[in-house]
Every structure is written in C-alpha cells, then in structure tokens.
Amino acid sequence: MPQNEDALAYFLTFTCHGTWLHGDERGSVQRLGPENVLELDANRARHESARRRMTGDPVTLDLEQRRVVDSAIRETCKFHGWEVKALNVRTNHVHLVVASDVVPERVMNTVKVWATTMLKRGGLLPPGGDVWTRRGSKRYLWREDHVSEVCWYVLNRQGPDLI
Numbered sequence: 001m002p003q004n005e006d007a008l009a010y011f012l013t014f015t016c017h018g019t020w021l022h023g024d025e026r027g028s029v030q031r032l033g034p035e036n037v038l039e040l041d042a043n044r045a046r047h048e049s050a051r052r053r054m055t056g057d058p059v060t061l062d063l064e065q066r067r068v069v070d071s072a073i074r075e076t077c078k079f080h081g082w083e084v085k086a087l088n089v090r091t092n093h094v095h096l097v098v099a100s101d102v103v104p105e106r107v108m109n110t111v112k113v114w115a116t117t118m119l120k121r122g123g124l125l126p127p128g129g130d131v132w133t134r135r136g137s138k139r140y141l142w143r144e145d146h147v148s149e150v151c152w153y154v155l156n157r158q159g160p161d162l163i
Helices: 044-052 063-080 104-121 144-156
Strands: 009-015 028-031 037-040 083-089 093-099 137-141
Touching: 009 104, 009 144, 063 083, 063 093, 063 104, 083 144, 093 104, 093 144, 104 137, 137 144
Parallel strands: none
Antiparallel strands: 009 093, 009 137, 028 037, 083 093
16 A cells, blocks of 8 residues: 555544444444455444443534534644645534645544544533544545545535534
C-alpha cells in the first residue's frame, strides 16, 4: 500500500457512542487486521449483546452540539495545517474529507479529542461517558475524481444540513 504522503486526502467517518452497534440492521464491519475487514449482516442477538456491553447511554448530537463539533474540527484542522475539503456533522456520525501530512488515525483521534473537549467546556455533555466510538472508517483517496466524488457525497447525500 502506498505511503500516506501519496494520498490526496482521507475520507474519515466516525459514529457517536452506541448509535451503530455490531448486528445493526444497517450492517456493520469488524476489523480483523490492517487489510482485513469482515462485513457483518444484521443480527438481532449480536446487536443485543453489543447493547448490553455498552458503558453508557447512546449519544446523539443536537443542533448546538453539532455546531460545536463542526467548529472544533475546523479549528483543529486549521491549527495543524490540515485542509478540510468537506465536513458534515450529523446527529449520530461525522464525515470528514481532509488532506493531511499525517496518518488518518492521528487526524481522527485528534479531531475527536478536541471536539469532545469543546463539548465539555461548553457544558454540552453530561459528566463521564464516551462520546465517540473507539475507531472509525479511514479511507485513502488517491485520485482527484475520487476526492470530488466523496466530497459531493459528504455534502449532498446526508440529508438536509441543519448547520
């Protein structure tokens, strides 16, 4: 696989805690290693098992929280010199297309931490508990047409933008 400096951008997606569990009717994925992903079909028993293991209530973002997360991600990327090509903060997930000189895991972890910090500073989260799922989807975008297509998807295929 080419090094990250060859990628034009990354397409990052991460969900809010407890809003898309393994076994969900929408399907899910389980990482088996850096190159191996197992796609999981809907499975009520698996979904219920995942729900019982949760350490807090599911998190959904209201309009004010979404605005704070959007601003925090943009500020974080600007501070680090990462170019936000497209961003859409939804009630239960975030899509970010970003050009960066660091690995996508670092970008994702950094924006999650800063978004959580700003939500807490604003008194917009109850004490304790997780806001985001532990991982997320990290896709490398190698060609300009792929970057354009993914940006269009992020900005136009997520339903009405309320921010």
